[in-house]
Amino acid sequence: MNLPEKAEDTFIQRYFARLATDDGAFGLHDDAASISVPDHQDLIVSTDTLVADVHFFAEDPPAKIAQKALRVNLSDIAAKGARPVGYFLNLTLPDAFMRSDEWMSEFSHGLQQDQSEFNVHLMGGDTVRCANTGVITICAYGVVPTGQMVRRNGAEAGDRLYVTGTIGDAALGLLMRKAKLHGLDTIDQDIGDAIRALDPQIKRHTEDRYLLPQPRTGISSALLAHASAAMDVSDGLVGDARTLANASSVALKIHTDQIPYSTGLEILSDESILQRICLTGGDDYEILCTVPAGQCASFEDSAVAANIAVAHIGHVKSGSGVEVIGNDGKELSFSQSSYDHFS
């Protein structure tokens, strides 16, 4: 009796087997993957779930949805000083998406592009078709020398505080998306007016940053060599800085005039409602880290060599919490410090 191939196996072979080029993935033909970790290395593992209409829009291009799901995990791996290696993909998608060859092909192609860009491989996963749910879980892993993972808890008074790239683009990009979807008049009038005043080019740039994060994998070896603590900024700079401060039992002082903004947003002042959104909105996927004063020059040199901008935005003090100091030298206060889908 030769039975027909199971539909799920056919689906996996069609869209995903070509992404599973590592020997330990067994072409996605087995129950499990086998990972061979080199001697004197630890495996660093991070996993994030993205839910349609919470973390992305179901109508986004499928390639971008796939890449965002992968990249938010690579961002965590990089923040720990690890070199990314592979990932597992668990896909729960509405029937209509999974039955669309076009949608699935683009999704798979997006992953393939990022596999080349970030040198990672699909190692396994699971697929479930369901009525109306889009839930994508990726579990990514990388390697660091044994015991060397860069933690959140190593910041010490006197260290300097850095952040990569630019802050707030994605939070503004999400606003742009919502404004497009529901109309500018559904947004708080002050914010709507501020958005209208922005250059169309910077509006497009922020939307792109929301759609497709740029994980700073290039900075991981500089973090490993020099950072006392690091984490990725995914839920808003101020709130994530608070998390790092708490983990390290220190205080962080941030100067708003040192925050790196994209070209077109440098105009943001402490009085700008948009700056507030930039500092507390989510989806930056930049890296916040602390570096002992004596290693800052080497850290900055390594960042230049890796072609990743880093900005010295503040420093570590004894105490607790986060101080955000405005242009006039006075402390700003925030009622909500970060994106919190639980609140």
Add this chain to the structure above:
Amino acid sequence: MNLPEKAEDTFIQRYFARLATDDGAFGLHDDAASISVPDHQDLIVSTDTLVADVHFFAEDPPAKIAQKALRVNLSDIAAKGARPVGYFLNLTLPDAFMRSDEWMSEFSHGLQQDQSEFNVHLMGGDTVRCANTGVITICAYGVVPTGQMVRRNGAEAGDRLYVTGTIGDAALGLLMRKAKLHGLDTIDQDIGDAIRALDPQIKRHTEDRYLLPQPRTGISSALLAHASAAMDVSDGLVGDARTLANASSVALKIHTDQIPYSTGLEILSDESILQRICLTGGDDYEILCTVPAGQCASFEDSAVAANIAVAHIGHVKSGSGVEVIGNDGKELSFSQSSYDHFS
């Protein structure tokens, strides 16, 4: 500025931090976990997603939902000859569940019980609250000596075919659940009549088996030592046997009179509609394996020592596909060989 703790952090600390007792989980206070793999060992990783009303019922006891999600993954790990070590949990649940302290406490307690039973630890994960979706992904891992993972593709002609435990309980249990939910009259009349004829005790037993799989982790060292190929039976014995046959490029011959059934189901004959359900229904989470003839005695001894029943249900031949031989020596045919949520 001391900002309030993020609601998600509080939630994680309340329900999950006590499950994360391994040093490498950092008390769930970091972006990632660090896994130290012993020299000369490979990490064996499997991940499964369970969706409410596809793989479990949303009204099931939360402890059992949690345990099922973990156990289906431990079953895969065991089937590969690996010793389970840890897991990551990605939880997407309806708001009402996540806000219920009772529901979450029971869910967490279920995991804690199974962590003790199977000697595994929570290493990390993610939680997303959403409108109406229940999607649980677990990514579990274990260890085997380097290069020794028991594959699906090692079966050779002459090997004997074994299965652990009993077959079909969970598939019948799912039928019982559906009958209770929607009434026996919504089920095919022949099946309804057959169910009515069963003893109430066996009905309860099958429901329990559906609710809570028993992963055969105790058999993993016997598999590692003796099996030429193995996989867990999750989508139906006949279909999964076909998968193993295809992977190994061999044929499998199964004798229905050798299939192990639970007490109260031995009455099933080749003519019984329930036997057909047992052989092709899902959720067994037993282990199907092939063992070279010369090692069968040692394999059976090891299984006895591990207190896990194994039944010799057939053998491996050259050729392809699966032959299921009935009591009268004639081949049975199946229109659908396994549960296939894609079909």
